[in-house]
Amino acid sequence: MKINKPLLVGMALTALPTLALAQDATTPSFDEIGPYIMTTLLFCMAGFLVFFMAAGFAMLEGGLVRSKNVTMQMTKNISLYSFAAVMYWLIGFNLMYPGDGWSVVGWLGPFFSVTTLDPVGVSAADAALDYASIGSDFFFQLVFVAATASIVSGALAERIKLWPFLIFVVVLTGILYPISGSWKWGEGWLDARGFSDFAGSTVVHSVGGWAALAGAIVLGPRIGKYKDGRVNPMPGSNLALATLGTFILWLGWFGFNGGSQLAMGTVGDVSDVSRIFANTNMAAATGAIAALVLTQLLYKKVDLTMVLNGALAGLVSITAEPLAPSLFGALWIGAVGGVIVVFAVPFLDKMKIDDVVGAIPVHLFAGIWGTIAVVFYGDATITTQLTGIVAYGVFTFIGSIAVWYILKATVGIRVSEEDEINGLDMSELGMEAYPEFSKG
Amino acid sequence: MKLIIATIKPFKLEEVREALTEAGIRGMMVTEIKGFGSQSGHTEIYRGAEYAVNFVPKVKIEIVVTDTMVDQIVETITKTAQTGKIGDGKIFVIDVNQAVRVRTGEKDEDAI
Numbered sequence: 107m108k109i110n111k112p113l114l115v116g117m118a119l120t121a122l123p124t125l126a127l128a129q130d131a132t133t134p135s136f137d138e139i140g141p142y143i144m145t146t147l148l149f150c151m152a153g154f155l156v157f158f159m160a161a162g163f164a165m166l167e168g169g170l171v172r173s174k175n176v177t178m179q180m181t182k183n184i185s186l187y188s189f190a191a192v193m194y195w196l197i198g199f200n201l202m203y204p205g206d207g208w209s210v211v212g213w214l215g216p217f218f219s220v221t222t223l224d225p226v227g228v229s230a231a232d233a234a235l236d237y238a239s240i241g242s243d244f245f246f247q248l249v250f251v252a253a254t255a256s257i258v259s260g261a262l263a264e265r266i267k268l269w270p271f272l273i274f275v276v277v278l279t280g281i282l283y284p285i286s287g288s289w290k291w292g293e294g295w296l297d298a299r300g301f302s303d304f305a306g307s308t309v310v311h312s313v314g315g316w317a318a319l320a321g322a323i324v325l326g327p328r329i330g331k332y333k334d335g336r337v338n339p340m341p342g343s344n345l346a347l348a349t350l351g352t353f354i355l356w357l358g359w360f361g362f363n364g365g366s367q368l369a370m371g372t373v374g375d376v377s378d379v380s381r382i383f384a385n386t387n388m389a390a391a392t393g394a395i396a397a398l399v400l401t402q403l404l405y406k407k408v409d410l411t412m413v414l415n416g417a418l419a420g421l422v423s424i425t426a427e428p429l430a431p432s433l434f435g436a437l438w439i440g441a442v443g444g445v446i447v448v449f450a451v452p453f454l455d456k457m458k459i460d461d462v463v464g465a466i467p468v469h470l471f472a473g474i475w476g477t478i479a480v481v482f483y484g485d486a487t488i489t490t491q492l493t494g495i496v497a498y499g500v501f502t503f504i505g506s507i508a509v510w511y512i513l514k515a516t517v518g519i520r521v522s523e524e525d526e527i528n529g530l531d532m533s534e535l536g537m538e539a540y541p542e543f544s545k546g
Numbered sequence: 547m548k549l550i551i552a553t554i555k556p557f558k559l560e561e562v563r564e565a566l567t568e569a570g571i572r573g574m575m576v577t578e579i580k581g582f583g584s585q586s587g588h589t590e591i592y593r594g595a596e597y598a599v600n601f602v603p604k605v606k607i608e609i610v611v612t613d614t615m616v617d618q619i620v621e622t623i624t625k626t627a628q629t630g631k632i633g634d635g636k637i638f639v640i641d642v643n644q645a646v647r648v649r650t651g652e653k654d655e656d657a658i
Contacts, residue, residue, distance in 0.1 A: 337597075338595070339592035339593060339595045339597045405591040407590075407591065409594075411592070412593060448594070451593050451594050452593075452595065455593075
């Protein structure tokens with residue numbers, strides 16, 4: 107039953123040329139246009155799934171911040187997505203995928219190049235038949251950059267001003283992410299050296315993690331988080347929302363990794379996409395189980411927020427190579443990701459780096475692990491993988507910390523002490539997320 | 547007239563309410579509160595960091611009764627809310643000067 111629909115479409119499309127032969131001898135066969143249609147469809151469907159990850163991030167962050175900051179967290183999430191969408195059109199997409207338009211070959215794409223779509227009703231002769239439509243490709247890549255920006259918003263929650271944060275998002279999504287992204291996915295210098303990152307453990311997740319780490323250092327911890335050598339937990343407002351957000355991210359990840367096959371026109375490609383789905387799911391599950399078991403053993407009680415982070419860390423870990431591993435490979439790669447999170451969260455607290463939702467352990471630490479793990483099943487070497495990890499780290503961290511310091515010195519990035527204690531919802535927006543309830 | 551203020555363990559509320567209704571009270575006020583007594587707090591772990599829960603959730607019951615009923619009501623609460631473990635709560639009894647039923651304007655013992 108499963109194969110009926112594609113078969114019918116295939117039969118109809120292969121039949122078309124023979125019917126049309128009389129009128130137009132140049133009408134392409136299904137063999138010629140089929141892959142283009144299927145890959146375009148893959149990009150659209152996977153793009154919708156990755157888009158929905160924006161909702162996942164919003165719910166996860168909304169659940170893990172205190173109730174007095176929920177409206178602000180939602181505002182940041184919808185705003186950052188929207189700015190990312192505009193910036194990626196204006197500069198980002200062509201900067202990341204320069205083709206022949208490099209400013210500095212392998213390192214820097216065109217400075218300012220706006221994305222244009224295929225013309226309306228593009229003919230097969232004018233379409234990129236060996237790939238996909240520009241619209242689908244642009245959209246699919248755009249939702250990735252939004253994910254990077256979402257990572258930053260979670261780490262810096264509850265104390266950063268809205269507009270300076272959004273200025274950072276503009277720089278990150280329009281300039282920093284596309285430049286470093288071009289090194290690998292734009293077929294730049296790291297790609298030439300054999301660096302391997304299938305769906306973005308480094309290109310997307312570590313980059314978001316580095317930007318978040320730089321921001322968290324410049325911004326400082328929330329008031330009262332580290333006092334007298336102790337860590338004071340600030341429990342999240344709604345763990346049901348945080349769990350929903352994690353499940354949405356998990357769902358979205360099928361598009362994130364599956365769509366990164368970048369082709370669905372052959373038996374091999376479509377099978378690979380499904381293989382990626384299975385591996386992605388396995389890594390998330392074992393990441394969650396690892397955190398579940400480990401928190402039980404270490405703390406005598408399971409910590410749900412760690413289990414949620416563990417599932418996400420499993421997903422980030424498998425993202426650099428979701429295709430090559432067996433299911434058992436995905437199992438242990440994801441589980442290691444879950445273990446990393448359980449140790450990385452208290453480690454960051456020890457360093458007095460306040461990451462509200464665990465974005466840095468999940469996206470940066472597990473992202474580095476996932477990129478290294480490629481050497482076990484993929485065809486990358488440890489040297490090329492470490493080169494990539496370091497290159498992305500140095501560029502993104504230094505670029506981000508520069509932007510954060512400039513913002514801090516000019517407009518300021520942190521709300522006043524009183525505003526922070528009263529909550530950003532009332533002080534910055536004058537609007538509470540739960541106006542019927544007492545202040546959390 | 548006396549005001550009886552009792553703090554009890556939240557899971558005992560329903561049992562106490564039933565017992566008090568049987569004992570003849572005609573109304574009560576209930577508030578969810580937090581506080582500490584001899585039980586003081588306990589520690590929990592959130593995201594790897596241990597923290598003290600200094601205030602324990604309790605339910606506060608307030609009942610106004612006639613002087614003759616006080617002993618019986620206090621005894622009923624004590625008996626039903628008791629688990630024998632630390633944190634069972636406290637009962638305070640205070641004099642009440644006046645009571646008024648808003649609907650009719652009835653006063654004092656007629657109002658409770």
